[in-house]
Amino acid sequence: MTSPFDNMSERLTRNLARFSSRRGFLSKLGVALLAAPVFPLLPVARSARAAEPKSAGLKTDFERNSQTTDDTKCNYWKYCGSDGVLCSCCGGGHHTCPPGAEPSPISWIGTCVNPEDGKAFVIAYRDCCGKPMCGAGKSCWCDNSDRELPTYRSSLNNDIIWCFGNASATYHCSTAALVGEAK
Amino acid sequence: MFRVFVLALTGLPALLRAETIEALTPRANYLLNCGGCHGLNGVSNSRFVPNLKDQVGFFLNLPEGRSYVVRLPNVAFSMTTDEALTGLMNYVVFTLGGAKVPKDAKPYTVREVSELRRIPLTEVSLVQMRQRMVRILIDQYHATSDLSLYGEGDYGTSQ
Numbered sequence: 001m002t003s004p005f006d007n008m009s010e011r012l013t014r015n016l017a018r019f020s021s022r023r024g025f026l027s028k029l030g031v032a033l034l035a036a037p038v039f040p041l042l043p044v045a046r047s048a049r050a051a052e053p054k055s056a057g058l059k060t061d062f063e064r065n066s067q068t069t070d071d072t073k074c075n076y077w078k079y080c081g082s083d084g085v086l087c088s089c090c091g092g093g094h095h096t097c098p099p100g101a102e103p104s105p106i107s108w109i110g111t112c113v114n115p116e117d118g119k120a121f122v123i124a125y126r127d128c129c130g131k132p133m134c135g136a137g138k139s140c141w142c143d144n145s146d147r148e149l150p151t152y153r154s155s156l157n158n159d160i161i162w163c164f165g166n167a168s169a170t171y172h173c174s175t176a177a178l179v180g181e182a183k
Numbered sequence: 184m185f186r187v188f189v190l191a192l193t194g195l196p197a198l199l200r201a202e203t204i205e206a207l208t209p210r211a212n213y214l215l216n217c218g219g220c221h222g223l224n225g226v227s228n229s230r231f232v233p234n235l236k237d238q239v240g241f242f243l244n245l246p247e248g249r250s251y252v253v254r255l256p257n258v259a260f261s262m263t264t265d266e267a268l269t270g271l272m273n274y275v276v277f278t279l280g281g282a283k284v285p286k287d288a289k290p291y292t293v294r295e296v297s298e299l300r301r302i303p304l305t306e307v308s309l310v311q312m313r314q315r316m317v318r319i320l321i322d323q324y325h326a327t328s329d330l331s332l333y334g335e336g337d338y339g340t341s342q
Contacts, residue, residue: 105227109219122214124223155219155257165228179223182211 059113060146066115074142078123080112082142083158084174087128089140095177097128103175104129105165108156110147111182120182129163131172142174206267209274216261216271225279233313233333239276240284241326248316250299252276253291259303269296283326310334 066077071094072086078094079086091098107126114121149156163169207215214223221227225235233239242248253259253272261268273290304312314334320326 105222106232107219109214111215122211124219165231179214179218180211182215183208 062144062146063113063115066113068114068116072140074139074144077114078112078121078176078178079142080144080146081108081110081123081125081148081158082144082174082176083148084127084142084171085134085136086140086142087134087173087175089136090134090173092128092173092175095175097175098131098134098173100131101128101172102130102166102168103127104163107162108148108158109179110156112146112176122179122182124177124179125158125162126175126177127162128172128175129161129166129170130168131170133171134173136173209267209270209278212263212267212271213274213279216263217257217275225275229329229332230335231333234329235275235279237282238280238327238330240280240282240288241320241324241330242316243276243288244285244320244324245316248320249288251304251312251316253296253299254302254304255309256303256305259300265293265297265300268300269293272296 060080062075062080065075066080067073067075068077070076071078071088074082074086076094086094087096087098087101088094092101097103103126107124109122109124111120112123113119145158147156148158151157151159154160161169161171163171220232221235222232225237225239227234239252242252252275253268258268258272261271263271269291276288277284277290314331317326317330320330321328
């Protein structure tokens with residue numbers, strides 16, 4: 001003897017089998033699968049993503065602690081790839097050499113994110129050369145490494161002294177000049 | 184099935200566009216991959232690093248020169264996609280080197296760059312190869328003598 005519940009579910013299953021085709025289901029599933037990646041790309045979703053900072057969710061340790069006010073500190077935002085003693089502690093600025101030191105025409109270039117607007121900017125890491133190394137205090141010695149690469153990719157490495165193109169290759173201090181927005 | 188196919192086609196351009204939304208401009212790619220040594224506008228220490236500004240366009244007078252600039256190891260092995268490198272090289276040759284590019288020179292295509300970067304110049308003396316072309320460019324194509332600054336004398340001396 002079958003229960004009313006069994007009868008009902010049997011009727012339902014048989015009706016489902018009678019009025020739906022397997023191919024119809026497969027084609028609808030196919031449509032859903034293909035359509036899914038398209039929806040996040042609708043204008044609303046895209047503009048929302050464009051408004052996000054480039055590195056949202058992928059912040060480096062440096063970017064979590066960077067600031068925009070004091071360029072004599074290693075966590076000043078433009079120093080995200082700086083390795084050396086800051087020229088701003090040595091009578092120069094974050095983009096100018098101290099008197100008597102000469103900026104190298106050759107540098108390595110990376111990007112740093114401004115924490116105020118979340119935008120990435122192109123930064124040229126130029127060393128100042130031609131004078132003995134600046135004797136600033138310990139807090140002016142930085143070793144940041146955002147977007148820097150190992151020595152075997154030397155054109156983007158910050159351990160080497162960037163005083164190639166100068167009359168004197170003696171390292172004095174490091175600057176980080178803003179070149180423009182990275183876009 | 185046809186409906187599925189049509190939907191796949193209409194979705195495709197959106198996917199391709201999405202890929203390029205975050206892409207950098209050729210200028211930004213130039214700065215990040217070349218500008219440190221070649222200078223923000225293609226001029227640096229001319230004896231240490233070849234000038235690009237109003238110079239690099241001369242090389243397109245020679246078929247060998249057109250391929251040379253892409254086959255240079257730092258170009259061929261740069262951390263760029265074929266598409267980004269093509270935009271970058273067209274920026275370098277036609278914008279930075281624009282004043283000297285031959286009138287009938289065509290922009291690099293992605294296919295051309297993709298093929299050239301797979302045969303990098305790794306088994307030659309790059310300086311000698313360049314000097315040989317520079318001599319021809321000065322003798323036959325009115326290139327200025329600045330073109331031969333690179334590769335002469337010692338490295339590291341100021342301009």
